Every structure is written in structure tokens, then in C-alpha cells.
Amino acid sequence: MSDASLPLTPPSRQPQPGAPDNWRRFFSFSTDHKVIGIQYIVLAFFFFLFGGLLAMVMRGELITPDSDLVDRTVYNGLFTMHGTIMLFMWTFPMLNGLANYLVPLMIGARDMAFPRLNAVAFWLVPIFGVILIISFFVPGGPSQSGWWAYPPVSLQNPTGNLINGQSLWLLAVALSGVSSIMGAVNIVTTIVRMRAPGMGWFKMPAFCWTVLSAQIIQLFGLPALTAGAVMLLLDLTVGTSFFEPSRGGDPVLYQHFFWFYSHPAVYVIILPIFGVFSEVFPVYARKPLFGYKVVAVSSLIITGLSGIVWVHHMFASGTPGWMRMLFMFTTMAISVPTGIKVFAWVATIWGGKLRLTTSMLFGLGGLTMFLFAGITGIMLASAPFDIHVNNTYFVVGHFHYVINGAVVMGFYAAIYHWFPKMTGRMYYEGLGKLHFALTFIGLNLNFLPMHPLGLQGMPRRVASYDPEFAFWNVLASLGAFLLGVSTLPFILNMLSSWVRGETAKDNPWRAIGLEWLIASPPPHENFEQIPIILSAPYGYGSDEPLTANDPTKELASEPSES
């Protein structure tokens, strides 16, 4: 061959952004995926605390049957902003943070495909977060139409100002959409194009499969919400009548646009958590992930099915019978791929050598919560039952078991599992287990009472209720306050461990995976040499090495000036 030296010119490495533990880089426009990942996670957690605070005010209101703590309009604003913040400011950024941090490490890449785009996508998050918070202070307060913003309620604009809670809400959601699309393009490109040599699709960790599936949903679903949001914004600001029934508009069309995205959005949130479960259980059970290939493919099946289930949110919106029937069927069908996953996790744990670390406890807790949420989910998928409990606390209980039960617990499992890798420090197991106990009890105390409440007919989104519902509401409120308290040991644990925790080894859990082959925390650009993958992931009990080379050692034949 003619000129071999041409492609072998030393790679132009980015200069190190300050010292390795320089905290200032977390406040900079860093393009390092690991810095951006932590930026996402920490910022999202602040918004989680804020959204939780709003929820505690609501539960404080609901501890007595009368509307006494806050004004009813304030209450409307509280549940609207609670939902909006928890979804757009907490779960999406938090999961983007996990994906950002872990995907390049897991597929053996030095960074994401588009590092600068990545940084822009992150810095949009604080911008729309600030916009949402500003909406508390405009005349008329924040949006009061719920996080779903159904017209004609969302079109009322009682103050008559152009800048009102609702229009700021739409602006923030639009920016969130831009940021999510940037992230999705980046993550999908990274997973499809930048896997290390030898890493075929079925040698990719299950977490990457779930992230890919989730981001594909963002790509096909989010634009539909954008379309609906643009039309709603035009209705609200310039006076078109797309969703204004008094002028020929069709408010139900908005519901279709909204749920076409916002139901699959639930899978955007839960799929990476499925990935976390699939990563965590094999490590602490010392067994390969049961049915890895089926688990991997079932993520894509969920992605496909998620696009054809949205009308189950609209069984009570004048939906014709055939449509109810059809979407009842598709919704129930989605429990098949999720059921496959649940069985695979149980089979992974079954007969394993369990180590009940905090991460494993949260994993198991999250799995239990998800199973419960799945059962109530099947109940709600059935149109006759859904009509009965529509707009009651049963629905609230169901989706909080998914979002707070499975997703938040799964998130904690991920944080405890990868904390040594991210920070190079070990966390305190005792505090972690206290955190788990408080969270698990608080969660169930908070959300389990909502099911009997809903069955008895207590409507959601109300600041006052009939005294017959008081018993369960008091329990739920106590649970909510306990859930608030449960974050304290977590925060204490994270802060003190990060500052003065015991130094972590490269692979403290004896886990198998590319990210555990390199130093804790990983060096800039992750790998000295790109690993060459030999075997499928989760090779517990197998002698086959994961990689053909040692990615922590620099290549001997590489020119020395790099």
C-alpha cells in the first residue's frame, strides 16, 4: 500500500480542561460527555427537589378536606408546575445525563458524535428552567391548565397579557423539545456509528439498547407535540382558532397531538430505567442477564408499539367505540414486551449470589414498584374500567408508581451503582440503606392510598374533598412528607462521599463492562486505545475476555508526540 502514515497521524486530542477534579468545569461550556452527563444529573436533581417541594405543599393542602392552605388557583398552578417540572426538568434531563455519561463509555467511544451540540442541548435546560420559574412571578401566576394544557382551558388567558403563565409554559416546553431533539440526534448517531470495533448489535449492553429505543421515540414523537404546541401558541397569542370550539376549532385534535408524543414519552422515561435494571441485576446477582437478546429486542418492540397506544388517554374524550377497542388492544399488547423484561430480570436474580448493596436494593425496589404499576396499568388499559376511574386518584396512584416508584428508584439504583465510577469515591452503604428504607416506605405510604381513594371516586386536581376521603389522604400526605425527608440522607451521602469518601477502585463491584475497565473517574477521552470487543456483555461465570486489548494502555506503536 502506498502511504500508510497518512491515516496514522496522531489524533488531535483536546487539551485537558483544567485539573481532573476541578469543580469549575461543571459550570463551563464543556464538551466532555462525562462533564455534561454530571451537569445534567445534578441540575435535574435540583429541579426534582423543587418539584417535590411543590408536591409537598399540595399534600399539605390535602391533609385536611377543606381548601385552607393555599388558594384554589394556586393549587392549580402547583399541580401544573409539579407535573411539568418533574417531566421536563427532572426525568428527561436526568435520563439524558445518564445516557450522556454512560453510552460512550459502554460502547467504547471517546465522546459523543457531536460534542458541541451536546453542550448546547444541555445549556438549554437551565434556560427553559428559568423561564418556567419566571412564570411563577408574572401576573396571573404560572399555567394552571395541567401539564397536558388541554384547550379550551389553556386558552383562557384570564389576565389578557401576551406574556402569561401559559405562553411562558409553551415557550419552555418548546425549548425543551429543541434540546431533546438535539440530544436524540446526538445519542442515536453515537450508538449507531461509534461503537467500538467488534461490538455488533448483540454485543452492546442492554442499557444502550434501551437508550436507543427511547431516543427513537423522541425523534418520531416529539415533533407531533411541537406541531400541537405551535398551534396552541398561535391560538393563545395571535387569535387563530385551531382548538377554539366556539370558532370551529377542534380541541380533541390537540389531545391527539399531545398524547401521540406524551404517552410514548413515558417510555422515553422508563426504557433507560429498564436498561439500568438490566445492568444492575447481573452485577449483584453474579449471573448473565437472562435472555439478553430478547430483552434487547423487546426495547425496540416497545418503541414500535408506543406509537399506537396514545388514545387510551382519551377513552373519555368522545372517542368512538371502535377506537376504544383498538387502543385497548394495543395498550394491553405493550405489556408483552415489558412482561418479557420483568421475567428476564426475575430469572436473572433467581438462584444468583445476591449482594444487597444500596444499588441492588433500589433495583429490586424499583422492579417491585414497576410490577405493581404494570398491574394497575393493565386495569386502566381496559376501557370500561378506565371510564369508571377516569380523572380519579386511581390514575394518579398508577402513574406515580411508574414515575416515582420505578423511575426514581431506578435512577437511585443507577446513581449508587455508577457513583464510584463518576466520582472516584465510594458512598456510605449505611446512609444509602437508610435512604432506601425511607424512600420505599414513603413511596408506598404516599401512593398506595391513592388507589382506594380513586376507586371510591375522589377526583384528581382538586384542593378540597369530601371528609369521607380524609383517612387515606392523611396517610398519603404523611407518606409525601416522608418521601421529602428521604432525600436528606441521599444528599448528605452524595456530598460527603464526593468530598471525603473512600477512594474507589476501578471496578469496585467486580462488574463486567467497558466502563469498569478504565480508571475511576475515567480520564479525558476515556480510553487510551479503543477497545476491541470479543464477547457479549454480562459474561459472568464465563472465561472469555471482554476485549482483545487493554484499553487503559497507550498503543506502543502510536507516535510519541501525542
Place this chain on the structure above:
Amino acid sequence: MNPANLDPALEAQVIQETAHEEDHRMFGFIIFLLSESIIFISFFVGYTVYKTSVTDWLPAGVAGLEVHEPLINTIVLVSSSFIIYLAERCLHRDNLWGFRAFWLLTMAMGSYFLYGQAVEWMSLPFGFKSGVFGGTFYLLTGFHGLHVLTGVLLQSIMLTRSFIPNNYSGGEFGVAATSIFWHFVDVIWIVLFMLIYVWQ
């Protein structure tokens, strides 16, 4: 023999080091366009729902849309897709002036389309507040027009950059991406024209 072929580790290194951001950009851009097309599809679906379900579809005093002028506009826009293809061909053959000529012609045709659109908007007897008919008409044509405008702006940037010496030797991602974007905008227009003007 290429020494890189002897050492798989070295080969892997070369693959990842040489596959810089540029090589992924076209992949990422196409994914983005596919995603963007969903917004248009949503608008089209919304339009179809309104058209088939709303009782007073046309505002009072409006008989329908004039097709003649928009048809000329359509022909100009669709043929500009062929012109931009010719421009790209020229660039591949290192014929920089041919590229600039055809590229400028594409820009002119795109601008003519926007001009024609503006003239049509001015002459219409209804506004965007005239029921969902007026709303969807201005929403669809306006959102598409915004994309045409973006295309023309991108084209002018690419034209300017062609004057930097040796900038476009061996192809250029920006030109290829702008061209794909232009074809995308064209295809969207064909669907839009069918929906709004042909199906009345």
C-alpha cells in the same frame, strides 16, 4: 502492505481517530430531517381532519383558492431541485464556477417562490383568523415558507464559503446537506400543494 492491517488494535485506533465529527454529520442531519418531517406530517394530518370534519370549511365570501399562480410557483420550486443537483455535480467535477452559477440560479428560483408566495398572501380575501381554513392555510404555507427561507439563507452561506480558496476541493458537507434540505423542502411542498390546492 498497510501496517495498520497487521495490528487490529492499531486498525481500531485508526478507524475511530479518522472518523471525526464530519463523518457522522450527514447521518445526524438525515435523522434530524426525518424527525422534522413529522412536524409537517402532523400539520397535514391536522389539516385533513379539519377538512373532513369541519362544517363551515370555507369562510363566508371565499369560493376557493386560485390554483394558476401557485402552480407556476410549484413548477419553479420543483425544477430548482434539478438545478441544485446540477450545481452539486459541477462541484464534484471541481468546476467551481459552474457550481456557483447553478447554485445562484437555485437561490433565484427559491427567492422567486417566496416572492410569489408573498404576492399570493397579499391578494387573498381571508386572514389567519378566518376559521380553521384560514388558520391551517397560513400555518402550512407559512411554516413551509420559513423552511424555504432557511434554505435560501443556507445557500447564500454556502455560496459565500465557496470563495474561500481550496475550501470546497473534494466536496463539502455543508453543500451536500443544504442540497438534501432543499429536496426535502420540495417534497414537502408537493404534498402541501396536493392537499391545499388540488384537493379543494
